[in-house]
Amino acid sequence: MKIIIFYNPLKLSKDNLEQNILKPFNESGIEVLDYASAGSTLEEEQAKVADFFVVFGGDGTVLKIAEIAAIFSKPVIAVNTGNLGFLSSYSSSEIKELIEDIQKENISFSFRHLLECHVGTKKVVVLNDIVLLKSQPLGTMNVDVKLQEHTLFSFSGDGLIVSTPTGSTAYALSAGGPIIHPELNVIQLIPLAAHALNIRPFIAPPTQKIEIILKNMSKGFAYVTGDGDIIHRMEPAMSVYVTSSELTIKLAQRNGNNYLNALDKKLGFGRRFE
Ligand SMILES: NC(=O)c1ccc[n+]([C@@H]2O[C@H](COP(=O)([O-])OP(=O)(O)OC[C@H]3O[C@@H](n4cnc5c(N)ncnc54)[C@H](O)[C@@H]3O)[C@@H](O)[C@H]2O)c1
Ligand SMILES: Nc1ncnc2c1ncn2[C@@H]1O[C@H](COP(=O)(O)OP(=O)(O)OP(=O)(O)O)[C@@H](O)[C@H]1O
Numbered sequence: 001m002k003i004i005i006f007y008n009p010l011k012l013s014k015d016n017l018e019q020n021i022l023k024p025f026n027e028s029g030i031e032v033l034d035y036a037s038a039g040s041t042l043e044e045e046q047a048k049v050a051d052f053f054v055v056f057g058g059d060g061t062v063l064k065i066a067e068i069a070a071i072f073s074k075p076v077i078a079v080n081t082g083n084l085g086f087l088s089s090y091s092s093s094e095i096k097e098l099i100e101d102i103q104k105e106n107i108s109f110s111f112r113h114l115l116e117c118h119v120g121t122k123k124v125v126v127l128n129d130i131v132l133l134k135s136q137p138l139g140t141m142n143v144d145v146k147l148q149e150h151t152l153f154s155f156s157g158d159g160l161i162v163s164t165p166t167g168s169t170a171y172a173l174s175a176g177g178p179i180i181h182p183e184l185n186v187i188q189l190i191p192l193a194a195h196a197l198n199i200r201p202f203i204a205p206p207t208q209k210i211e212i213i214l215k216n217m218s219k220g221f222a223y224v225t226g227d228g229d230i231i232h233r234m235e236p237a238m239s240v241y242v243t244s245s246e247l248t249i250k251l252a253q254r255n256g257n258n259y260l261n262a263l264d265k266k267l268g269f270g271r272r273f274e
Helices: 015-030 045-048 059-071 095-103 259-267
Strands: 002-005 033-037 052-057 076-080 107-119 122-126 129-134 141-147 150-157 161-162 187-192 202-204 211-219 221-228 227-236 239-254
Touching: 002 015, 002 045, 002 059, 015 033, 015 095, 033 045, 052 059, 052 129, 052 150, 059 076, 059 122, 059 129, 059 202, 059 221, 076 095, 107 129, 107 221, 129 211, 129 239, 141 161, 141 187, 150 161, 150 187, 161 211, 211 221
Parallel strands: 002 033, 002 052, 052 076, 076 239
Antiparallel strands: 107 122, 107 239, 129 161, 129 221, 141 150, 141 211, 161 187, 187 202, 211 239, 221 227
């Protein structure tokens, strides 16, 4: 078995990685082809021959490697060294269990759909969401949102979230959206603080092309972000285009420790608090 390790340098030092993570892997016979800070580039040849990408960090670190994992079509095993670690299947104290599961091929994977965003000359692929948001606390933006040329929303507010099912438990959850099981392939649109009584979150099919037009701002300017990273500054009359990506990623889930378990254990979903 060959793996490439990505890590969050803000959460894990290179010495700690080399001492406490690389060592057990190398002693187990699992070949670590390379290890790199999440978000950095990869040797194409090594990426091609790896069996898995193993990520040490929290959700944000997983998000940083989602696109490269999708491009090389490599399954992702996330090991939480962060806080919530909603997307993680192992904790950093479970290296031995992880090694054993890799050796015994005792890991199942769930396919996760991605979004593709075009704005200006930029193109990004995201696992959670694309967010259009005003850059300062004051004022509002006027936004038109089109689905295949039909204007679905036209509102004044703070912005808009376009989320995948995976992202439905991230910003979309905080913005009042429903939880969408990641086996579904849909696109969720959630206006942020829309000043209207007739606007609700909308769930679109993956075939729809979404155009978000920033009509104007009462003050300042806006940003469009992808998985929490700024993609582009937005000025009035600029558009953002979002479609479902053809790429998907396979995200490890420990046998028995599936999505509904994560909802229960990490978000306390549906649990009665005595
Ligand atoms: N008010 C909010 O809740 C808010 C605001 C901005 C961004 N975000 C989210 O943060 C994400 C970026 O994550 P980050 O860790 O780099 O930012 P971050 O450090 O600001 O963390 C945001 C929180 O969201 C959690 N999270 C991220 N993806 C998740 C998912 N798919 N399901 C459940 N929880 C998830 C993280 O664990 C963290 O607790 C963005 O994609 C966006 O969804 C949330
Ligand atoms: N390689 C990197 N270089 C710089 N920043 C990174 C890198 N990897 C992750 N980050 C940033 O570090 C921040 C925290 O990372 P991460 O989300 O993984 O940890 P966490 O917030 O503690 O865990 P969780 O998101 O699960 O609550 C995120 O904003 C993420 O964008």
